[in-house]
Amino acid sequence: MTRSRRVKLQLFRGAVFLVLGAFVLAPIAAMFEFSTRGTKVDSPRTLVAWTNIVNTPDLIDAIVASLELAAITSIAMLVLLLPTMVWVRLRLPSLNRIVEFLCLLPLTIPAIALVVGLYPISRWMRINVSDSILMLSIFYLVIVLPYSYRALDAGLSAIDVKTLSEAARSLGAGWGTVMLRVIVPNMSSAILNAGLLSVAVVLGEYTFANLLNYQNLQVAIAYVGQVSAGTSIAVSVASLLFAFALLMILSFAGRGRAR
Amino acid sequence: MTAAQTGVEVRLEDLRRSYGGVTALDGLSLTLAPGELVALLGPSGCGKTTAMRLVAGLEEANSGRVMFGGKDVTGLSANKRDVGMVFQAYSLFPHMTAAQNVTFGLQLHRVGAAERKRRAGDMLDLVGLSGFANRYAHQLSGGQQQRVALARALAIKPTVLLLDEPLSALDAKVRARLRDEIRRVQLEAGVTTLFVTHDQEEALAIADRVGVMREGRLEQLGSPTEIYTRPATPFVAEFVGLTNRMPGIVKFGMVEVRGTQLPLVQQDLPAGPGTALVRPEAVSLASDHDAVPGPLIGTVIAVAFLGATSRVTVDLGDMTVLAQLPTSQASEHPAGTRVRLSIRPDPVLIAREEKAPAEP
Numbered sequence: 001m002t003r004s005r006r007v008k009l010q011l012f013r014g015a016v017f018l019v020l021g022a023f024v025l026a027p028i029a030a031m032f033e034f035s036t037r038g039t040k041v042d043s044p045r046t047l048v049a050w051t052n053i054v055n056t057p058d059l060i061d062a063i064v065a066s067l068e069l070a071a072i073t074s075i076a077m078l079v080l081l082l083p084t085m086v087w088v089r090l091r092l093p094s095l096n097r098i099v100e101f102l103c104l105l106p107l108t109i110p111a112i113a114l115v116v117g118l119y120p121i122s123r124w125m126r127i128n129v130s131d132s133i134l135m136l137s138i139f140y141l142v143i144v145l146p147y148s149y150r151a152l153d154a155g156l157s158a159i160d161v162k163t164l165s166e167a168a169r170s171l172g173a174g175w176g177t178v179m180l181r182v183i184v185p186n187m188s189s190a191i192l193n194a195g196l197l198s199v200a201v202v203l204g205e206y207t208f209a210n211l212l213n214y215q216n217l218q219v220a221i222a223y224v225g226q227v228s229a230g231t232s233i234a235v236s237v238a239s240l241l242f243a244f245a246l247l248m249i250l251s252f253a254g255r256g257r258a259r
Numbered sequence: 260m261t262a263a264q265t266g267v268e269v270r271l272e273d274l275r276r277s278y279g280g281v282t283a284l285d286g287l288s289l290t291l292a293p294g295e296l297v298a299l300l301g302p303s304g305c306g307k308t309t310a311m312r313l314v315a316g317l318e319e320a321n322s323g324r325v326m327f328g329g330k331d332v333t334g335l336s337a338n339k340r341d342v343g344m345v346f347q348a349y350s351l352f353p354h355m356t357a358a359q360n361v362t363f364g365l366q367l368h369r370v371g372a373a374e375r376k377r378r379a380g381d382m383l384d385l386v387g388l389s390g391f392a393n394r395y396a397h398q399l400s401g402g403q404q405q406r407v408a409l410a411r412a413l414a415i416k417p418t419v420l421l422l423d424e425p426l427s428a429l430d431a432k433v434r435a436r437l438r439d440e441i442r443r444v445q446l447e448a449g450v451t452t453l454f455v456t457h458d459q460e461e462a463l464a465i466a467d468r469v470g471v472m473r474e475g476r477l478e479q480l481g482s483p484t485e486i487y488t489r490p491a492t493p494f495v496a497e498f499v500g501l502t503n504r505m506p507g508i509v510k511f512g513m514v515e516v517r518g519t520q521l522p523l524v525q526q527d528l529p530a531g532p533g534t535a536l537v538r539p540e541a542v543s544l545a546s547d548h549d550a551v552p553g554p555l556i557g558t559v560i561a562v563a564f565l566g567a568t569s570r571v572t573v574d575l576g577d578m579t580v581l582a583q584l585p586t587s588q589a590s591e592h593p594a595g596t597r598v599r600l601s602i603r604p605d606p607v608l609i610a611r612e613e614k615a616p617a618e619p
Binding site for chain 2: 159160163164165167168169171172173174177181182185186
């Protein structure tokens with residue numbers, strides 16, 4: 001490649017990076033700017049909206065609840081989905097398409113329709129099991145399925161699950177050992193991807209929580225927004241940045257494992 | 260011999276397995292003597308891999324038994340059978356080094372750390388890879404990976420060693436070398452071994468006995484020499500080594516092929532037309548200067564150089580015949596020359612067009 005061509009390519013890359021960066025960051029910068037405005041047009045810059053986050057107990061509770069939901073959903077998803085997918089690949093390959101279809105199905109159903117369908121179950125659980133917000137994780141498990149399935153499927157396709165597990169079995173490994181010591185370590189980046197995608201989906205979820213009368217992060221943001229626009233914007237910026245950080249970790253972790 | 264002292268007898272009794280309506284194994288019975296290496300040879304779909312997977316416990320038989328040293332292991336799951344297995348696909352755990360791969364099975368067998376380390380060292384030494392203990396699978400060549408897989412399988416001191424086409428992913432030169440190495444290691448370890456392959460050269464070179472399989476059944480079981488020189492059925496004759504299919508007439512316990520009388524392997528054949536299976540090495544060539552037409556006069560159309568021997572293709576007008584000769588002789592008959600064929604009167608098999616194969 002000639003020098004001038006290389007320079008041109010670098011310029012092009014820089015330009016794309018700048019445009020995309022501006023596209024993503026400008027709204028966030030605007031939100032941040034808004035969140036630091038005072039209550040009147042001529043009031044000085046203030047961080048009251050940001051300190052309000054810590055001083056609004058409901059908000060803190062909602063943040064903690066959302067983080068707990070994210071953790072529970074991710075772990076439950078992995079425990080449920082990974083062994084199922086491995087089992088289907090090894091023993092019931094003919095069911096692979098059906099499992100894929102079922103896992104991707106929630107993507108095609110609008111959240112509002114899902115909520116209406118799940119409402120009776122939610123009501124029954126509230127009365128008979130628990131009315132804790134953490135019960136939401138059962139429904140969140142459904143909406144994270146498509147994303148997690150895709151991530152795990154990519155990871156499983158990258159390794160020869162059948163041969164590796166059969167090799168481990170012949171060396172004396174039970175199914176638990178096969179999963180934990182052979183399958184999981186060889187698809188750690190796919191598992192991380194699936195987990196972080198689930199976290200991102202759960203942290204951004206509004207419809208389920210709102211319609212089922214639970215207060216998670218997004219519901220709290222909307223609620224606070226009605227009282228103090230600045231605070232709700234500050235929380236939105238914070239949660240967006242948190243999601244960005246997660247996605248960064250995801251992409252770098254994926255790169256680190258690449259062979 | 261030490262081999263016979265450490266290995267155990269492995270017995271497969273009337274194993275049957277079908278998938279849906281397709282029969283993969285149709286009553287396979289086979290006994291491996293302690294320390295013996297038996298190769299199961301056959302075309303794809305003949306049931307050889309199914310047989311191996313049943314011995315490994317990776318699949319369940321519909322009926323029949325698998326016995327290791329007189330003990331019935333049919334009901335045991337794969338992780339309790341104590342078999343070492345090397346697969347066709349590269350099967351090293353990618354997140355572990357060669358040494359960790361070898362110690363994996365030892366850990367599961369609750370072998371102490373010091374002993375694990377020692378044995379892993381010994382095993383890698385045995386397969387000639389002691390300098391590669393800390394390499395990961397992706398840092399090893401295909402041949403090296405299969406050698407580590409062999410070391411890993413042998414480290415647990417298995418009752419039976421199962422080799423499922425371990426060489427088929429390798430290139431020809433590595434394949435031949437590793438084949439000999441597997442045999443050396445197997446003899447050294449003295450472990451009873453079942454080797455599955457579709458490559459007849461591999462099976463004949465490595466095995467104590469070769470079992471040729473067809474449609475889920477054992478067509479013939481015998482020493483490599485026996486399988487090659489005295490094939491029991493036309494299928495074996497054609498699958499193992501090259502054969503010329505030459506039409507002839509069976510009469511008086513002989514077959515007449517283009518004017519040459521050849522003795523028969525099958526003694527009780529009724530008279531009539533049949534196809535004689537003639538090995539290329541039973542065909543010899545002489546220069547034909549007289550140019551008198553005859554049933555065994557033809558023209559050389561191709562000479563394939565194979566090293567010490569060459570394979571000459573002769574066009575007889577209505578058919579082509581392969582002859583395998585020492586290269587020095589073959590060079591006297593370049594393509595285009597007229598030659599006179601003669602067929603050595605070895606006993607030949609008669610193939611009667613696709614009837615049920617004769618009993619082994």
